[in-house]
């Protein structure tokens with residue numbers, strides 16, 4: 315069997331699938347059927363998705379859910395979330411509602427600038443390079459004017475260009491560190507186009523341009539979201555938990571994430587459950603957001619929590635500070651019908667508003683996780699959803715699901731226990 319191919323990208327979709335199933339699958343017709351069952355019957359829509367990437371052969375669904383009852387800066391939101399992990403939307407919904415009766419979330423933008431860099435090598439004297447840069451700096455900015463016209467009209471563009479010597483880290487290595495404001499667009503294409511033009515103009519004997527690329531590390535594009543309440547308001551209903559003890563334990567959980575990177579990674583992963591889900595639903599680049607968030611978490615030299623907690627003078631305060639370079643115009647936000655729909659659900663936010671909403675989704679997720687971890691543990695909630703997944707795999711009817719869920723109210727959920735109980739229903 316030949317498992318290598320040339321000219322694959324030129325094949326039609328059918329031809330690609332034919333080759334693939336012959337080369338790698340035993341049950342060829344079932345595999346073909348599965349792949350085709352995920353094609354959209356609306357051909358125009360399918361073509362749109364086909365064209366997002368090369369060699370598309372089908373679609374890969376993820377659930378699209380919503381978490382209602384979020385109040386952010388006194389505005390009501392229902393937050394769209396794309397995620398496969400069973401407990402995330404349920405947790406967001408609970409937390410949204412919880413804080414809606416305690417003043418909601420407050421969010422503020424700390425900055426919106428982004429960075430692009432031209433990396434180059436230069437073996438000559440630094441003072442000469444500095445003189446050359448000083449003389450050409452405004453020219454470098456002018457050279458991009460054709461690209462930046464529209465952005466400048468929207469209040470964005472190049473804010474500054476700095477020459478930086480990095481020779482202490484790497485012999486002969488320098489960079490042009492360029493600060494951008496890209497308003498409502500994420501700005502990757504804009505920044506990269508500007509950088510390439512600048513690099514072409516930045517020519518002097520001895521300068522060797524290595525590469526020109528935006529930095530996905532965007533600490534200048536940061537948002538803060540927070541919640542606070544009186545400590546006694548932290549506990550709902552008739553719970554016997556002492557609110558003061560609970561608040562302190564919650565804070566200790568955050569403190570642990572600040573001193574223990576193993577815990578911090580899981581802690582921040584929980585935050586990213588909420589963040590990535592909204593980033594995906596709005597057509598933004600979750601890899602860029604992830605890479606940046608984790609670099610930010612390590613900005614003090616140790617990987618730490620992205621959230622913070624204070625229990626002081628009778629008040630509980632919990633907040634997140636995180637860079638979120640997202641856009642609400644351009645890219646997939648304009649192309650993907652579901653991304654557009656998500657943005658409409660969020661009342662067509664500016665990029666700054668979207669940063670606030672996404673930060674809130676991350677904070678809410680972390681609140682849910684820490685609340686569960688420091689009280690009942692997370693398995694109780696997770697297992698409910700796990701049970702539903704097993705029942706769906708088994709093809710259970712609504713009635714069978716109801717009976718099984720009620721049976722497992724007080725019985726531990728394991729794969730084999732559910733299978734055993736399910737057999738008794740049959």
Ligand code: MEV
Pocket residue numbers: 399580581582583584585587683684687692
């Ligand atoms: C699971 O996806 C996320 C949690 O592990 C986060 C945490 O431990 O804080 C529950």
